[in-house]
Amino acid sequence: MLYLCNFIIIILFFFSFIISSCFSAYKKTFEITAQKIEVFHKPEIVIAKGDVVINSKEFLIWAQTAKYEVETEYLILENFKIFDFQKNATTEGNKGFLDLRNEEIWADRAFIFLKKEQIRIKAIDFHKNALNEYFAKKALITTCELDCENEKDFPPWSLEVDNFLLTPEGISSGEATKFKIKNVPIGYFPKAAYIPKVNLPITIPRKTGFLTPKFFQGSRLGFGIQIPLFWAFTDQIDFTISPFYLTKRGMLMDIENQFKFEKEFQGLIKIRYLKDIAKEGYAIEEKPEKNKWWVVGKIDYGMKPNLDAHLDFDVVSERGFLEEFDVGEGGYSNTRAQILGRFNRDIEDKAQEYRTSKFWIQYYRNSLYTRLENTYLNYHGAIDSDTILQPLFNFNFNFLPTSILNILFPEASLKYLYTYRKEGYYGDKIDTKVGITYPFKIGMFFNSASFNYNFSFYNLREKESFKESSINRNYYEFLINSYVLLYKYYDFLTIFDKNLRFLHTLKPYATYFYRSKPSETNIPQFDYEDLISNKTHTLEYGLWQYFSFPSRKNFLIIRAYQQYDFVKGERSATATKPEEKPFSDIFLQVLLNYSPFIYARYDTAYNFYGLGLKKHSLSLSLRDVYLDYIDLIYQEDSAWNTKQLTLDLKSKILNHFLAEFYISRNLIRDETTEMKLIGTYLQDCYTLSLGFSVTPKDTKFYFHFQLKGLGGYGIEK
Incomplete structure (x- = not known):
């Protein structure tokens, strides 16, 4: 509830800003039209009556009556409406007084509609003085439909504040704040303004206070309640401290720090800690307390337009902690969505065996790209973590392809990598790569040829099974691409008495690739390229098909392709396993995109050496077909x-209820991975949801309400 009180400051700031911006423009040239206009001299007064319109590029005012005193620059309006084209806002009232010299404004009653934010404000006795102080004796704020003429019409919810004052410095005060459902107050906060965390940067000073509490109920965690405390340390730095008490597991502590010193320097840090008191087996058999924690965050710093630095850190005490305690402010789902929305970068899935932390600096200019990176893997898998190879230092220098005489595209790169681990070999690696590409056309065939030369140097600190501490390796790659485009229009198809003319495009292609056998095969494996140990000699051939309507380009795409491996072909006479035969599986991909109604993708692979169809993958999305929303995903892979x-x-x-059913089943184990059922009541300015989710290990209940424009609270799995 305290979260809602802050909204008053933000809304009335918008209110005052819009009123000020409207009437500060009135000193400019404007036109006045009306049914009747009278001009008086000594003093000079202009009186307009009947459908008065005052118009300029920035605003439009309509009023029943307008009186303008030229010498004093006073403008008095009756039954007026103001349309601000720049702010996309509408203001209306009964009587208004404007002093255009010092931008002083008074209105007995005003109704403001902010179209972009969908916020409606009904204010009584509004006044803006020459000191740019804004005062409203009473203001009603909501995002619901609001009848400004009918005083007995009350929206489903609203905020009401008395004697509100906002100064140019952002210091605010109020006699009382009420949160109302219809005309019934359910929350009252005298002389208080609590400022919750909001998106940075902040223009209005934020204050410390409690945020809306969160509740939870689960079979393994018990009943839980979380009351977040927001601490506005400075205008650029804030903390949110959120103790979460769980009856079956103890006190779960969430601490969040946000900062933004400027647009290019911002960060988010989250810490979650629990001393787990879970009981095991019978009630009298207690499991020893165990410390569990998770630290995650991201920091971005743009030093120059082409030079920036980034820090991602993600470490956890154990992998299961993220899956079991995905609740509250610091839960995995909430944290992942918050990080994605803020930084547009993801974090590993909560079931992943390792968490990645890294720091990197990158510089780019024209065709030059340089990157310096440090990475740490927080591993929680089955093998010994001391054997995990850590790529602690990585330096990349790339000269990206650039056209020379529209023919050659030279490319060069240099990479230095230092890796370390407690047990096993580690050391340095230097990679160099030089390549060129030559595009050419023969008749109707589009072609390109590429050549790359790779050289690697390894310096081992711990040799283990390697004979030498210094190892050199080189190999080269050659690639040829060729394709042709064939078009044909079809207009003989008739459906529902309509002629459907469509374009069918065929794109047969062939790709020849040759990689020489590396000069050294017994090498340390520091990255994926080190796994290359044999010669590669393949030919890939396939066919793309595109179907397009005049208004729907490529609504259907079909691709079929296969590879022939010449290396495997040399030993196919003695090879017995299907995967050692020269011909690969035949792959088929079908993509249907008739947005916004249908999206489908189907992938399959057929092996004609005895394995048959090896896999199926179907992803189908329907919108407003039978139901509002249908998503179906089926995956089968025998390998x-x-x-x-x-x-x-x-x-x-x-039109007012939304039902959602979600189920995921493992058909191999004949087990339901997760099932979820949620019902939501939809109103124009709020939603209310109830539901539950069931997994093999836990049952969770769902409750959530959302006020349009204000956010909401609840528990969401």
Whole structure:
């Protein structure tokens, strides 16, 4: 509830800013039209009556009556409306007084509608003085539909504040603040203004206070309540401290720090800690307390337009901590969405065996790109973490392809890598790569040829099974691409008495690739390129098909392709395993995109050496077809022994209810991975949701309400 009180300051700031910006423009040239205009001299007064319109490029005023005193620059309006084209806002009232010299404004009653934010404000006795102080004796604020003429019409929810004062310095005060449902007050805060965390940067000073509490109920965690405390340390730095008490697991502490000193320097740091008191087995058998924690965050610093630095850190005490405690302010789902929205960078899935932390600086100019990077892997898998190779230092210098005489595209790169681990070999690696590309056309065939030369140097600090501490390796690569485009229009297809003319495009292609056998095969494996140990000699051939309507380009795409491996072909006579045969699987991809109604993708692979169809993958999304929302994902892969089905359904009922059903099943184990059922009541300015989710290990209940423009609270799995 305290979260809602802060909204008053932000809304009335918008209110005052819009009024000020409207009337500060009135000193400029404007036109006046009306049914009747009278001009008086000594003093000079202009009186306009009947559909008065005062118009300029920035604003438009409509009033029933307007009186303008030329000498004093006073403008008096009756039954007026103001349309601000720059702010996309509308203001209306009964009587208004404007002093255009010092931009002083008074109105007995005003109604303001901010179109972009969908915020409506009804204010009584509004006054802006010459000191740029804004005062409203009473203001009603909401995002619901509001009848400004009918005083007995109350929106589903609103904020009401008395005697509100906002100074140019942002210092505010108020006699009382009420949160109302219809005309019934359910929250009252006398002389208080609590400022919650909001998106940075902040223009209005923020204050310390409690945020809306969160509640939780789960079979493994018990009942939980979390009351976040927001601490506005400075205008650029804030903290949110959120103790979360769980009846079955103890006190879970969430601490969040946000800062933004300027647009190019910002960060988010989150810490989660729990001393787990979970009981195991019978009630009298207690499990020893165990410390569990998670530290995650990101920092960006743009030093120059082409020079920036970034820090990502993500470490956890154990992998299961993120899956089991995905609740509250610091839960994995909430944190991931917050980081994605703020930095547009993701973090590893909560079930991943390792968490990645890294720091990098990058510089780019024209065709030059340089990157310096340090990476640490926080591993929680089955093998010994001391054997995990850590790429502690990585330096990349790249000269990206550039056209020379529209023919050659030279490319060069240099990479230095230093790796370390406690057990096993480690050391340095230097990679160099030089390459060129030559595009050419023969008749109707589009072609390109590329050549790359790779040289690597390894310096081992711990040799283990390697004979030498210094190892050199080199190999070269050669690639030829060729394709042709064939078009044909079809206009004989008729559906529902409509002629459907479409374009069919064929793109047969072939790719020849040759990589020489590296000069040294017994080498340390520092990165993926070190896994290359044999000669590669392949030919890939396939066919792209594109189908396009005049209004729908490439609504259907079909690709079929296969590879022939010449290396495997030399030993195919003795090879017995299907995967050692020269011909690869035949791959088929079908993509249908008829947005916004249908999106589908199907992938399959067929092996004709006896394995048959090896996998199927279907992703289907329907919008406003049978139901409002249908998502179906089916995955089957015999090589990985997986068979999974996921179904997500959403549909509106009677325009005010939204039902959602989600289920994910592992068909190999015949087990439901997760099932979720949620019902939501939809109103124009708020939503209310109830539901539950079930997994093999836990059952969680769902409650959430959202006020349009203000956010909301609740528990969301």
